Amino acid sequence: MEEFFRIKRLPPYVFAVVNELKYQARARGEDIIDFGMGNPDLPTPQHIVDKLCEAAQQGRNHRYSLSRGIFGLRRAICGYYKRRFDVDLDPDTESIVTIGSKEGLSSLALAMTTPGMTVLTPNPTYPIHVYSFVLAGADIRHVPLSRDGDFFEELRRAVVNSWPRPKVLVVNFPSNPTAMVVDLDFYEKVVACAREYNLMVLSDIAYAEICFDGYRAPSILQVPGAKEVAVEFYSLSKTYSMPGWRVGFSVGNQHLIRALARIKSYLDYGMFQPIQIAATVALNGPQECVAEARQIYQSRRDILLDGLARSGWQIEAPKASMFVWAKIPDDFRHLGSLEFTKLLLKEAKVAVSPGVGFGEYGDDSVRIALIENEHRTRQAIRSMRRFLSAGADVRP
Ligand SMILES: Cc1ncc(COP(=O)(O)O)c(C=O)c1O
Incomplete structure (x- = not known):
């Protein structure tokens, strides 16, 4: 066959x-x-596991949950962005819970893509950045990414040499696999390029909390006006060692969050509610x-x-x-x-x-x-x- x-x-x-x-x-x-x-x-961490067990004992948590995530978790997500990045977000219109950030990226790619649309992804990069869009029917143009290269020159070349003109750019810092990091001025340039080239930006900051030697990873949403062109994906998998739990989220641009919420409402019923409750405790609880x-x-x-x-x-x-x-x-x-x-x-x-x-x-x-x-x-x-x-x- x-x-x-x-x-x-x-x-x-x-x-x-x-x-x-x-x-x-x-x-x-x-x-x-x-x-x-x-x-x-x-x-x-034990206090997160304990909360899961406690919530799993309650029958009311055994029903279908909300596909975009319970309000308490979305409020905790916005609280984290305020504390960590001083970014204000509306839990209802600018945040959504995803079944790991991998699912969020894939569902958003599905929601955004028209067949043959060009998407810019870094190379090398974590495979889902490429294959979520490949599966959705997009064409990929790779933007070489290295410590010695000039990313913005590569980006310019990719844009002017792609037809149809690209619509989406994926960025991921701290990077998997290269561990490259950036400062806020990098994101300022990304936002400026997004405006100039008419791109929507998907930023993946799965490793934002695993930083060493005094470095602190920024968020693209710290750039004034970034919400007009960007969404950001975050994962609890690494920060709280919860890879098997499948908890991630996306925040930022309302149009993209709405599209993601709509497609997810057709595809899933959200995570098991006790997991969402324990994830809320992870974000709001002690951070030692x-x-x-x-x-x-x-x-x-x-x-x-x-x-x-x-x-x-x-x-x-x-x-x-x-x-x-x-x-x-x-x-x-x-x-x-x-x-x-x-x-x-x-x-x-x-x-x-x-x-x-x-x-x-x-x-x-x-x-x-x-x-x-x-x-x-x-x-x-x-x-x-x-x-x-x-x-x-x-x-x-
Ligand atoms: C850069 C990056 N993004 C996303 C993910 C997926 O995270 P999640 O477990 O939230 O799906 C990973 C996992 O390795 C990753 O390295």
């Missing part, structure tokens, strides 16, 4: 290759240290747990980078996110990121994500997620050091 239209639009999944090799190695009884997926290993998580990721980052630097692999320390974006060492760069990842898995028993899985401009790097504890991280450093010192002698 012929493959369906949308399924055919999805290319082979690069990470599946690594996952399969990982699975086979584990089946052989090998101990693989897994820095592959950005899946937080820390438990959700966030500082603790930040400290744990930072300490893992330092251990990993110190250890790898001692084996000659110098990597720039990320100021945020739970990722280290590491240029492949010179001796191995010619292999490309997928072959290097396979070799690292085979020889060092360490799994990372090949940069090419996030886009062609990521192929000179691998992404190392800080999701193994300090003991396992040190163990990985020892085996990576042995592997790297064998250098060019190791062949795929």
Whole structure:
């Protein structure tokens, strides 16, 4: 039978290759240290779990909930934006709860897209930024994103060379996978470009609270007038180590929030209400747990980078996110990121994500997620050091 239209639009999944090799190695009884997926290993803070259990005991919470999220949670979301970014939002018209930010991005892409519409996405980037729009029927124009590149020049080139003219720009800082961060003046320029080029901006700040060394990630909505051109997606998955709970939200431009609410009202009944109640407690309650998580990721980052630097692999320390974006060492760069990842898995028993899985401009790097504890991280450093010192002698 012929493959369906949308399924055919999805290319082979690069990470599946690594996952399969990982699975086979584990089946052989090998101990693989897994820095592959950005899946937080820390438990959700106890007071949030307790609230979930308490709310789950109440029969009234077992019914269908509201697709756009209960008012208390939307009010908590707006409270967070006021406290953290000094941004005023109306819970009814400028905020919506989503089933993880991934679902929010996908549903909004579906709501916004006319077939053949051009969408600008960074490259490399988190795959949903691209594939939510691919699945909705849009055409993607990639905007190369690197520490040494000029993003705004790339953006200008992408706009003037695209026809039909692009309608949407996705930005994501702190970035997954590169861990690149920006300051508010970056968003000021993004908003100015959005006006000049007639773009709507989708900003994803999933890692806004996982910041190190005194850095604090800004929100695009801090730019005066940003609400006219932008919405922002946020996730509780990383901040409160709640990836399996599926809680995210979107805030900002009323027209986009309304469109998202409308399409979601046809697609879902909202999250299980006890989860929404516990998520409200996460946002309104004590925030020491966030500082603790930040400290744990930072300490893992330092251990990993110190250890790898001692084996000659110098990597720039990320100021945020739970990722280290590491240029492949010179001796191995010619292999490309997928072959290097396979070799690292085979020889060092360490799994990372090949940069090419996030886009062609990521192929000179691998992404190392800080999701193994300090003991396992040190163990990985020892085996990576042995592997790297064998250098060019190791062949795929
Ligand atoms: C940049 C970015 N956005 C969104 C998500 C998805 O988050 P959620 O769990 O809220 O769907 C992730 C998860 O890894 C991410 O890295």
